[in-house]
Amino acid sequence: MPPAGVVVAIALLVIGVCALVIRRDLVFKLLALGMVNSSTILLLISLDSRRSTTAPIVPPSAMAAVVDPLPQALVLAAIVINFAILALALVFVMVLAERYHTTDAGRIERAVAQEDER
Amino acid sequence: MTQRGRLTSILAVVLACGIGGLLLWSFPERSAGGSLAVARVGVLVSSTGASNAVCSIVVGSRLFDTLFEILVYSVAVLGVRITLQGGGAEGSALTPSAMHELAESDVVCRSAYLLFPPVTLLGIYLAVFGHVSPGGGFSGGAVIASGLLLVAVAVGAQAVARRFHERMLERIEWGAVAVIFAIAAVSFLDGVLPRAGLFPAGNPGELIGSRTLLVYNLLIAIKVFLGGWVIIHFFIEHRGEI
Numbered sequence: 082m083p084p085a086g087v088v089v090a091i092a093l094l095v096i097g098v099c100a101l102v103i104r105r106d107l108v109f110k111l112l113a114l115g116m117v118n119s120s121t122i123l124l125l126i127s128l129d130s131r132r133s134t135t136a137p138i139v140p141p142s143a144m145a146a147v148v149d150p151l152p153q154a155l156v157l158a159a160i161v162i163n164f165a166i167l168a169l170a171l172v173f174v175m176v177l178a179e180r181y182h183t184t185d186a187g188r189i190e191r192a193v194a195q196e197d198e199r
Numbered sequence: 200m201t202q203r204g205r206l207t208s209i210l211a212v213v214l215a216c217g218i219g220g221l222l223l224w225s226f227p228e229r230s231a232g233g234s235l236a237v238a239r240v241g242v243l244v245s246s247t248g249a250s251n252a253v254c255s256i257v258v259g260s261r262l263f264d265t266l267f268e269i270l271v272y273s274v275a276v277l278g279v280r281i282t283l284q285g286g287g288a289e290g291s292a293l294t295p296s297a298m299h300e301l302a303e304s305d306v307v308c309r310s311a312y313l314l315f316p317p318v319t320l321l322g323i324y325l326a327v328f329g330h331v332s333p334g335g336g337f338s339g340g341a342v343i344a345s346g347l348l349l350v351a352v353a354v355g356a357q358a359v360a361r362r363f364h365e366r367m368l369e370r371i372e373w374g375a376v377a378v379i380f381a382i383a384a385v386s387f388l389d390g391v392l393p394r395a396g397l398f399p400a401g402n403p404g405e406l407i408g409s410r411t412l413l414v415y416n417l418l419i420a421i422k423v424f425l426g427g428w429v430i431i432h433f434f435i436e437h438r439g440e441i
Contacts (some may be wrong), residue, residue, distance in 0.1 A: 083226040095219035102211035129236065137252035138237070138332065139244050147252075150243065154256035157337060158268050161223040165275030168430050172282045175437065 086127025093120035107174045107184045111167060118163040125152040125159070249330035249412050256416040265431065266383055269422060273376055280308065283433040311353035318346030326420035327413065327430040331406060336416035340423025347424075348431050356435035363428075372425040375418045382411055383417075 097116035104110055129149040137150035178184050181192045243255040257265050326339030329430045331373070 083223060088223065089223050090217045094222075095215045098215040098218075099212050102215075103208045132320060136333065137240050139240065139250040139252070147236055148239050150252035150256055153253045154261060157253075157257055157335075158264065161268050161337060163273055165200060165272050169275050169278050170280050171434070176282065 082129050084130070086130065090120045090124035094118075099141055105186050107177065107186055107189075110186070111174065114170075115163065117166060118159065122156050122159055122189065125156050157195050162164050182199060216217050220355060225354045246406070247330075247408075247410050247412060251330050251332065251335075254330040254412060254416070258330075258412050258419070260307070262383055262386075262415075265419075266380060268292070269379065272423070272426055273373075276372075276429050279430050279433050283437045290337060295366040308353045311337045315346050315350050318349065320344050322346065322420065326416050328406065330412040336419025337423055339416065341427060343379065343420065343424040344427030344431065345429055351431060351435065356432055360432055360436070365377070368425055368428070370431070374423060375425075379418045382414060385426045386411060 093109055093116055097113045097150045098122060100113035101117065104113060107111055129152060134148045137147045139155070174184060181189050183189060183192075240252040243252045243259065244250060247255040247259045249255045249259070298299035322339045322341075323341055324339075325334030326336050329335035329339060408414065
């Protein structure tokens with residue numbers, strides 16, 4: 082049986098992907114994208130962590146059982162890039178909402194199609 | 200919702216559940232805290248002199264990855280700045296009286312001002328001691344930016360922004376990025392040029408003597424703090440007060 086963190090991460094991933102596809106509101110889609118990203122972070126952190134292990138910070142005495150530091154370092158990149166992507170995506174949603182007065186993806190698509198026809 | 204949309208949704212849910220189940224079923228059994236992790240931590244700590252192995256990877260062996268990560272963050276901040284600069288939403292510009300109405304009560308404002316110095320101090324501590332204890336430049340900068348957000352929520356972003364010189368902040372932000380890249384370029388020549396390694400690795404656990412990790416963490420904290428503030432400021436200015 083995988084660790085509890087991995088199970089929760091996969092559950093979050095499934096919920097996030099479902100919300101990403103089903104919800105039509107762009108803000109909700111971004112929230113779902115954030116959830117998918119969080120699930121990836123949780124999965125990476127949970128990969129090698131167990132109750133008996135400690136953080137990969139060397140104590141003065143010994144380093145008996147430490148967590149692998151590599152996934153934790155990779156997670157940092159994921160957090161920063163996700164923050165940057167979400168900030169930019171929110172700006173684009175704001176621009177679209179100002180132009181078309183809605184955050185519904187379907188309505189925006191129809192409005193763009195009507196503009197193209199003109 | 201149309202029938203086609205409903206069908207797509209059901210298909211998406213079934214597919215997502217299937218992929219989730221497959222991931223759970225195929226998850227490999229691993230032994231935690233194996234000898235590989237211990238060996239990796241040992242090598243990292245001895246090579247950089249920093250007792251935090253994660254920090255050793257982020258601004259040590261994975262430095263160039265981190266540099267481009269900073270670049271991506273900077274480009275995103277620039278994107279937010281360029282897209283939102285000057286073009287506030289129609290009717291979102293607030294008059295001084297409206298801003299006054301939106302400001303929080305005196306208790307909240309004073310509490311925010313009281314909390315800001317310790318929060319900033321915590322952020323600086325996380326950045327400075329990031330290589331010997333939990334923390335680092337990214338988390339330190341994020342904590343300081345959160346402290347400023349607290350003040351901005353309480354007294355209003357416009358009032359906070361008036362205290363800063365926007366152009367100066369921009370210069371400091373990009374200056375920090377330039378210095379990070381310059382130090383990385385000099386460090387890259389370690390072994391080619393004499394003293395290009397800048398600082399030698401000391402004993403693990405000591406504040407000074409972990410190569411350039413302390414400098415990187417401080418500069419990254421400045422960059423993240425200022426970038427975070429720019430994003431917060433432009434979002435609030437564009438849409439009105441929180």
